[in-house]
Amino acid sequence: MAGTSDIASNGANNGTGALGRVVLASNNAGKLREFAALLAAAGIELVPQGTLNVPEAEEPHATFVENALAKARHASKLTGLPAIADDSGLCVRALRGAPGVYSARYAQLAGGEKSDAANNALLVQNLKDQADRRAYYYCVLALVRHADDPEPLIAEGRWHGEVIDAPRGDHGFGYDPYFYIPGLEATAAELDPALKNASSHRAIALRHLLARLEEEA
Numbered sequence: 001m002a003g004t005s006d007i008a009s010n011g012a013n014n015g016t017g018a019l020g021r022v023v024l025a026s027n028n029a030g031k032l033r034e035f036a037a038l039l040a041a042a043g044i045e046l047v048p049q050g051t052l053n054v055p056e057a058e059e060p061h062a063t064f065v066e067n068a069l070a071k072a073r074h075a076s077k078l079t080g081l082p083a084i085a086d087d088s089g090l091c092v093r094a095l096r097g098a099p100g101v102y103s104a105r106y107a108q109l110a111g112g113e114k115s116d117a118a119n120n121a122l123l124v125q126n127l128k129d130q131a132d133r134r135a136y137y138y139c140v141l142a143l144v145r146h147a148d149d150p151e152p153l154i155a156e157g158r159w160h161g162e163v164i165d166a167p168r169g170d171h172g173f174g175y176d177p178y179f180y181i182p183g184l185e186a187t188a189a190e191l192d193p194a195l196k197n198a199s200s201h202r203a204i205a206l207r208h209l210l211a212r213l214e215e216e217a
Protein backbone atom coordinates (compact mmCIF):
# COMPACT_ATOMS: atom_id res chain seq x y z
CA MET A 1 0.00 0.00 0.00
CA ALA A 2 1.43 3.41 -0.92
CA GLY A 3 1.73 5.84 1.97
CA THR A 4 2.86 9.42 2.02
CA SER A 5 6.49 8.38 2.45
CA ASP A 6 6.34 6.25 -0.72
CA ILE A 7 4.90 9.17 -2.58
CA ALA A 8 7.53 11.55 -1.28
CA SER A 9 10.40 9.23 -2.18
CA ASN A 10 8.99 8.55 -5.66
CA GLY A 11 8.57 12.26 -6.09
CA ALA A 12 12.23 12.89 -5.59
CA ASN A 13 12.97 10.70 -8.59
CA ASN A 14 10.59 11.27 -11.40
CA GLY A 15 8.74 14.55 -11.32
CA THR A 16 5.19 14.40 -12.60
CA GLY A 17 5.36 10.61 -12.49
CA ALA A 18 5.78 10.90 -8.75
CA LEU A 19 2.28 9.79 -7.99
CA GLY A 20 2.48 6.47 -9.84
CA ARG A 21 -0.81 4.64 -9.28
CA VAL A 22 -3.72 6.96 -8.64
CA VAL A 23 -7.32 5.97 -7.92
CA LEU A 24 -10.00 7.58 -10.06
CA ALA A 25 -13.01 8.22 -7.83
CA SER A 26 -15.43 7.18 -10.57
CA ASN A 27 -16.35 4.02 -12.43
CA ASN A 28 -17.44 5.83 -15.57
CA ALA A 29 -15.68 4.05 -18.44
CA GLY A 30 -15.73 7.15 -20.64
CA LYS A 31 -14.06 9.29 -18.00
CA LEU A 32 -11.50 6.60 -17.30
CA ARG A 33 -10.51 6.50 -20.98
CA GLU A 34 -10.35 10.30 -21.26
CA PHE A 35 -8.41 10.83 -18.06
CA ALA A 36 -6.11 7.82 -18.37
CA ALA A 37 -4.87 8.86 -21.81
CA LEU A 38 -3.83 12.34 -20.70
CA LEU A 39 -2.50 11.35 -17.29
CA ALA A 40 -0.37 8.54 -18.72
CA ALA A 41 1.76 11.28 -20.24
CA ALA A 42 2.49 12.45 -16.71
CA GLY A 43 3.50 8.98 -15.59
CA ILE A 44 0.24 8.37 -13.75
CA GLU A 45 -1.44 4.99 -13.90
CA LEU A 46 -5.13 5.52 -13.22
CA VAL A 47 -7.12 2.80 -11.46
CA PRO A 48 -10.93 3.06 -11.29
CA GLN A 49 -12.15 2.87 -7.72
CA GLY A 50 -14.50 -0.04 -8.45
CA THR A 51 -11.59 -2.37 -9.14
CA LEU A 52 -10.36 -1.62 -5.61
CA ASN A 53 -13.83 -2.20 -4.14
CA VAL A 54 -14.40 1.44 -3.25
CA PRO A 55 -18.13 2.22 -3.09
CA GLU A 56 -19.46 5.49 -4.54
CA ALA A 57 -19.15 8.42 -2.14
CA GLU A 58 -21.99 10.77 -1.30
CA GLU A 59 -22.10 14.14 -3.11
CA PRO A 60 -23.89 16.14 -0.41
CA HIS A 61 -22.30 19.55 -0.90
CA ALA A 62 -23.55 22.74 -2.52
CA THR A 63 -20.33 23.36 -4.43
CA PHE A 64 -18.54 21.33 -7.08
CA VAL A 65 -15.19 21.66 -5.39
CA GLU A 66 -16.43 20.32 -2.07
CA ASN A 67 -18.02 17.32 -3.77
CA ALA A 68 -14.91 16.56 -5.82
CA LEU A 69 -12.72 16.82 -2.74
CA ALA A 70 -15.03 14.62 -0.68
CA LYS A 71 -14.96 11.93 -3.39
CA ALA A 72 -11.17 12.10 -3.74
CA ARG A 73 -10.60 11.89 0.02
CA HIS A 74 -13.03 8.99 0.31
CA ALA A 75 -11.24 6.98 -2.40
CA SER A 76 -7.81 7.78 -1.00
CA LYS A 77 -8.83 6.89 2.53
CA LEU A 78 -10.11 3.47 1.49
CA THR A 79 -7.16 2.57 -0.73
CA GLY A 80 -4.15 4.33 0.77
CA LEU A 81 -3.37 5.66 -2.71
CA PRO A 82 -3.45 9.18 -4.15
CA ALA A 83 -6.85 9.89 -5.69
CA ILE A 84 -8.46 12.08 -8.33
CA ALA A 85 -12.14 12.96 -8.44
CA ASP A 86 -14.21 15.23 -10.63
CA ASP A 87 -17.53 16.94 -10.25
CA SER A 88 -19.28 18.68 -13.09
CA GLY A 89 -22.49 20.19 -14.31
CA LEU A 90 -24.18 22.74 -16.55
CA CYS A 91 -24.37 26.35 -15.34
CA VAL A 92 -26.86 28.63 -17.04
CA ARG A 93 -26.41 32.38 -16.70
CA ALA A 94 -30.10 33.34 -16.79
CA LEU A 95 -30.87 30.68 -14.16
CA ARG A 96 -28.20 32.05 -11.81
CA GLY A 97 -25.97 29.04 -12.33
CA ALA A 98 -28.65 26.33 -12.19
CA PRO A 99 -28.83 23.39 -12.69
CA GLY A 100 -25.18 23.59 -11.58
CA VAL A 101 -24.14 21.14 -8.93
CA TYR A 102 -27.60 19.57 -9.13
CA SER A 103 -27.38 18.88 -12.89
CA ALA A 104 -27.86 15.12 -12.61
CA ARG A 105 -30.97 15.53 -10.39
CA TYR A 106 -32.40 18.77 -11.80
CA ALA A 107 -35.87 17.44 -12.67
CA GLN A 108 -35.96 15.03 -9.74
CA LEU A 109 -35.46 17.88 -7.27
CA ALA A 110 -38.43 19.62 -8.88
CA GLY A 111 -40.61 16.53 -8.36
CA GLY A 112 -39.95 14.86 -11.72
CA GLU A 113 -37.99 11.80 -12.70
CA LYS A 114 -34.23 11.35 -12.69
CA SER A 115 -33.47 11.22 -16.39
CA ASP A 116 -31.67 13.23 -19.04
CA ALA A 117 -34.96 13.70 -20.92
CA ALA A 118 -36.72 15.15 -17.85
CA ASN A 119 -33.73 17.38 -17.05
CA ASN A 120 -33.62 18.75 -20.57
CA ALA A 121 -37.37 19.32 -20.71
CA LEU A 122 -37.22 21.29 -17.46
CA LEU A 123 -34.23 23.29 -18.65
CA VAL A 124 -35.96 24.30 -21.87
CA GLN A 125 -39.13 25.12 -19.94
CA ASN A 126 -37.26 27.29 -17.44
CA LEU A 127 -35.60 29.20 -20.27
CA LYS A 128 -38.87 29.82 -22.13
CA ASP A 129 -38.99 33.43 -23.39
CA GLN A 130 -35.47 33.98 -22.09
CA ALA A 131 -33.23 35.79 -24.57
CA ASP A 132 -29.98 35.21 -22.68
CA ARG A 133 -29.08 31.59 -23.48
CA ARG A 134 -25.46 31.66 -22.29
CA ALA A 135 -24.28 28.63 -20.37
CA TYR A 136 -21.14 26.68 -19.66
CA TYR A 137 -20.25 23.21 -18.59
CA TYR A 138 -18.08 23.33 -15.52
CA CYS A 139 -15.72 20.69 -14.20
CA VAL A 140 -13.55 20.71 -11.13
CA LEU A 141 -10.89 18.10 -10.50
CA ALA A 142 -9.43 17.42 -7.09
CA LEU A 143 -6.25 15.44 -6.58
CA VAL A 144 -5.17 14.38 -3.09
CA ARG A 145 -1.82 12.73 -2.47
CA HIS A 146 -3.27 11.10 0.65
CA ALA A 147 -6.63 11.21 2.41
CA ASP A 148 -5.80 14.13 4.70
CA ASP A 149 -3.77 16.08 2.16
CA PRO A 150 -3.96 19.72 3.35
CA GLU A 151 -2.91 21.02 -0.09
CA PRO A 152 -5.06 19.21 -2.64
CA LEU A 153 -4.49 20.15 -6.25
CA ILE A 154 -7.64 21.73 -7.64
CA ALA A 155 -8.18 22.44 -11.32
CA GLU A 156 -11.19 23.90 -13.12
CA GLY A 157 -12.49 23.85 -16.66
CA ARG A 158 -15.29 25.82 -18.30
CA TRP A 159 -16.70 25.05 -21.73
CA HIS A 160 -18.83 27.91 -23.00
CA GLY A 161 -21.90 27.65 -25.17
CA GLU A 162 -25.61 28.34 -25.19
CA VAL A 163 -28.79 26.40 -24.55
CA ILE A 164 -31.03 25.81 -27.57
CA ASP A 165 -34.72 24.85 -27.58
CA ALA A 166 -34.66 21.77 -29.79
CA PRO A 167 -32.21 18.86 -29.52
CA ARG A 168 -29.51 18.28 -32.13
CA GLY A 169 -27.16 15.30 -32.40
CA ASP A 170 -26.95 11.74 -31.13
CA HIS A 171 -23.63 11.57 -29.34
CA GLY A 172 -22.74 12.42 -25.76
CA PHE A 173 -25.10 12.33 -22.82
CA GLY A 174 -26.92 14.60 -20.39
CA TYR A 175 -27.50 18.10 -21.72
CA ASP A 176 -25.32 17.66 -24.82
CA PRO A 177 -28.10 17.80 -27.49
CA TYR A 178 -29.16 21.22 -26.13
CA PHE A 179 -25.67 22.64 -25.56
CA TYR A 180 -24.64 24.60 -28.67
CA ILE A 181 -21.06 25.80 -29.13
CA PRO A 182 -21.08 28.78 -31.54
CA GLY A 183 -17.35 28.49 -32.34
CA LEU A 184 -17.85 24.89 -33.52
CA GLU A 185 -21.30 25.53 -35.03
CA ALA A 186 -22.54 22.33 -33.38
CA THR A 187 -24.07 21.02 -30.22
CA ALA A 188 -21.92 18.85 -27.98
CA ALA A 189 -24.03 15.91 -29.15
CA GLU A 190 -23.18 16.63 -32.79
CA LEU A 191 -19.45 16.57 -32.20
CA ASP A 192 -17.35 13.56 -32.92
CA PRO A 193 -16.75 12.06 -29.46
CA ALA A 194 -12.98 12.48 -29.83
CA LEU A 195 -13.43 16.19 -30.54
CA LYS A 196 -15.80 16.57 -27.59
CA ASN A 197 -13.32 14.81 -25.33
CA ALA A 198 -10.54 17.12 -26.47
CA SER A 199 -12.60 20.32 -26.10
CA SER A 200 -14.76 19.70 -23.07
CA HIS A 201 -14.75 21.17 -19.57
CA ARG A 202 -13.17 17.91 -18.35
CA ALA A 203 -10.35 18.17 -20.91
CA ILE A 204 -9.72 21.81 -19.97
CA ALA A 205 -9.65 20.98 -16.26
CA LEU A 206 -7.37 18.02 -16.87
CA ARG A 207 -4.90 20.14 -18.83
CA HIS A 208 -4.85 22.63 -15.94
CA LEU A 209 -4.25 19.78 -13.51
CA LEU A 210 -1.35 18.52 -15.60
CA ALA A 211 0.15 22.01 -15.62
CA ARG A 212 -0.11 22.11 -11.83
CA LEU A 213 1.59 18.72 -11.57
CA GLU A 214 4.37 19.91 -13.85
CA GLU A 215 4.86 23.02 -11.71
CA GLU A 216 5.34 20.73 -8.74
CA ALA A 217 7.83 18.47 -10.48
Ligand code: IMP
Nearest residue numbers: 086087088089090103104173174175176
Ligand atom coordinates in the same frame (compact mmCIF):
# COMPACT_ATOMS: atom_id res chain seq x y z
P1 IMP B 1 -20.84 14.17 -13.14
O1 IMP B 1 -20.17 15.17 -12.28
O2 IMP B 1 -19.97 13.68 -14.26
O3 IMP B 1 -21.54 13.09 -12.39
O4 IMP B 1 -21.99 14.95 -13.94
C1 IMP B 1 -23.09 15.51 -13.27
C2 IMP B 1 -24.14 15.87 -14.29
O5 IMP B 1 -23.74 17.02 -15.02
C3 IMP B 1 -24.41 14.81 -15.34
O6 IMP B 1 -25.33 13.86 -14.89
C4 IMP B 1 -24.97 15.64 -16.47
O7 IMP B 1 -26.32 15.95 -16.23
C5 IMP B 1 -24.17 16.93 -16.36
N1 IMP B 1 -22.95 16.86 -17.19
C6 IMP B 1 -21.66 16.90 -16.77
N2 IMP B 1 -20.82 16.82 -17.81
C7 IMP B 1 -21.59 16.71 -18.90
C8 IMP B 1 -21.27 16.57 -20.30
O8 IMP B 1 -20.12 16.51 -20.75
N3 IMP B 1 -22.34 16.49 -21.11
C9 IMP B 1 -23.62 16.52 -20.67
N4 IMP B 1 -23.97 16.65 -19.41
C10 IMP B 1 -22.95 16.74 -18.51
